[in-house]
Amino acid sequence: MAMTGKNAITLIAMAIMSITVSGCASYRPAPKVFHEATIQPYRLDSGDRLRVTVFDQTNLSNTYTVDQAGYIAFPLVGQVAARGATLTQLEGTLAQKLKQGYLRDPDVTIEIDRYRSIFVMGQVGQPGQYAYVPGMTILNAIAVSGGFNGRANQRDVDVTRKINGQIITGRVPITDPILAGDTVYVRERLF
Numbered sequence: 001m002a003m004t005g006k007n008a009i010t011l012i013a014m015a016i017m018s019i020t021v022s023g024c025a026s027y028r029p030a031p032k033v034f035h036e037a038t039i040q041p042y043r044l045d046s047g048d049r050l051r052v053t054v055f056d057q058t059n060l061s062n063t064y065t066v067d068q069a070g071y072i073a074f075p076l077v078g079q080v081a082a083r084g085a086t087l088t089q090l091e092g093t094l095a096q097k098l099k100q101g102y103l104r105d106p107d108v109t110i111e112i113d114r115y116r117s118i119f120v121m122g123q124v125g126q127p128g129q130y131a132y133v134p135g136m137t138i139l140n141a142i143a144v145s146g147g148f149n150g151r152a153n154q155r156d157v158d159v160t161r162k163i164n165g166q167i168i169t170g171r172v173p174i175t176d177p178i179l180a181g182d183t184v185y186v187r188e189r190l191f
Contacts, residue, residue: 029170030171034163037163037179041086044066044082044090047181049112049114050110050111051113052064052108053111054107057106066082070083071083074094077094080094084164087110087111094106094108094110115132117181118178118180118184119184120141121184123148123187123188123189125146126145126146132179132181135177137175138175139174142186151188152188152189153186153189155174156172156173156174157185157186157187158170159172159176159183160183161183
């Protein structure tokens with residue numbers, strides 16, 4: 001059966017439509033764990049800067065940054081794993097290590113001095129790396145990065161987030177909260 005010009009054009013148009021439709025359906029809505037992460041205790045990761053205070057030990061009280069490997073270098077005890085820990089967990093770990101031959105009953109408190117950065121990409125005025133502020137929403141992050149540009153989809157965005165060691169991407173509304181370390185991608189609108 002010979003193909004006419006009209007049939008060939010119809011087949012090409014159908015192929016383009018199926019690619020377009022499958023491209024629109026390829027995103028994944030954010031899973032339940034994605035939203036639950038926003039109400040969980042803060043988990044430390046590379047780039048967080050911590051203010052550690054050891055009561056009555058001014059030589060140990062200082063700011064420490066979680067390095068790329070997920071550790072802080074702490075005097076007397078050396079490398080201490082911080083990645084994935086909450087502030088309370090890290091306080092306990094440091095106190096326990098300091099008890100092992102250094103201090104009788106160490107009182108350790110930790111606060112976040114500076115959160116790790118967020119990243120905003122895609123159809124915004126100035127894509128890049130920005131400081132995270134607790135309570136920030138995706139819309140706040142977009143505003144900090146220069147706002148939407150003329151081609152931006154302003155309804156929802158794709159957010160990539162690390163949860164329990166896994167990197168997950170989901171599509172969420174712009175009113176959703178953002179977490180330190182998140183990457184926001186503002187897509188181009190179709191029309």
